[in-house]
Amino acid sequence: MGKTYVCSDIHAHADILREVLKKLQSDDRLYMIGDAVDKGPDGMEALKILRDDPRCEMLIGNHDLMMLQNLACEEHRDEIPAFLIDDIFMRWQILNFGWASWEAFRQESEEEQQSLTAFLKERPVLRIVEAGGRRFILVHAAVPKDYPFDEPQDLNMDVLADPKYPFLYDWKSDFVWGRYVTKVPGYTVIVGHTPAQYRGGEFIMQDGEDWYDIDCGLAYNEDSSKLALLCLDDMNLEYIPIMKRASFSDRR
């Protein structure tokens, strides 16, 4: 049986994702715990690799969710008040740098657009994984306070469904936005989302042995930006430095 690896926040650095997959064996598994798109050079390529390589499982991140929210708005334009559409479009495309991903998505064929949308809709929100005799909870940002801590379970997109507009999502959910430490007894929690640089560091953050934030800031496109690749079987950690630093106009 192969090994289980986890990384996070690829943020459109498809070249680094390819590099990681080159290192893996054919029976290894890679969980990418959210934020495939935005801020880096090639978000659509990153999404396609994660969709097409059978070793990969991608969880939803806040950026992926905002992209999906924008797509759902287009699809259900007549059923949503205009102010809400404006808010959703501005939230992603302007405030969170989604414009380049939106443009790149539009360059894809109709068939590819449909396939990528379906892929995003099917992303898990929280996954429980066992490796090296240890149990892990993988989630993009945080385990919210109302998670069933006594009976941890996998969660899919249903948990993010908007009660008022079922085709939209609760894009503000703490699962993908929370910046706090929540521990789950008996499990090691692995999150991404908050870059080490945001906390004044440049390497992964730990709180004891049972909580890790592995986002090392590829979103920033800085010299210190890197990908942390954590092997869950032996907790071995490897850093892959940024390859292509995307300038503002290079972002896709």
Ligand SMILES: [Mn+2]
């Ligand atoms: Mn994020």
